Amino acid sequence: xxxxxxxxxxxxxxxxxxxxxxxxxxxxxxxxxxxxxxxxxxxxxxxxxxxxxxxxxxxxxxxxxxxxxxxxxx
Numbered sequence: 001x002x003x004x005x006x007x008x009x010x011x012x013x014x015x016x017x018x019x020x021x022x023x024x025x026x027x028x029x030x031x032x033x034x035x036x037x038x039x040x041x042x043x044x045x046x047x048x049x050x051x052x053x054x055x056x057x058x059x060x061x062x063x064x065x066x067x068x069x070x071x072x073x074x
Contacts, residue, residue, distance in 0.1 A: 006040040012056055013038075027051055 013023045013034070020038075024031040027048060036042035044052065 003040055005044070006038055009044075009052065010038040012052070 013020070016023075018026070020031050020034045024034045027034070029048065033042060037044055037048075
């Protein structure tokens with residue numbers, strides 16, 4: 001996995017406020033797998049890539065919503 005991808009994966013997890021354990025549970029992988037992905041020692045499977053892409057899209061939506069005033073959302 002590229003260093004860029006590994007950094008982006010960690011960045012997304014940290015922005016979401018998730019520990020490696022929590023991210024591992026969401027992705028249904030071992031914590032060690034998350035750790036290895038984030039330092040570029042392990043590649044991400046196609047299924048994991050799809051999960052990461054969906055999760056990333058959800059986080060972007062949450063960020064947009066959090067940038068708005070509460071009244072704008074309701």
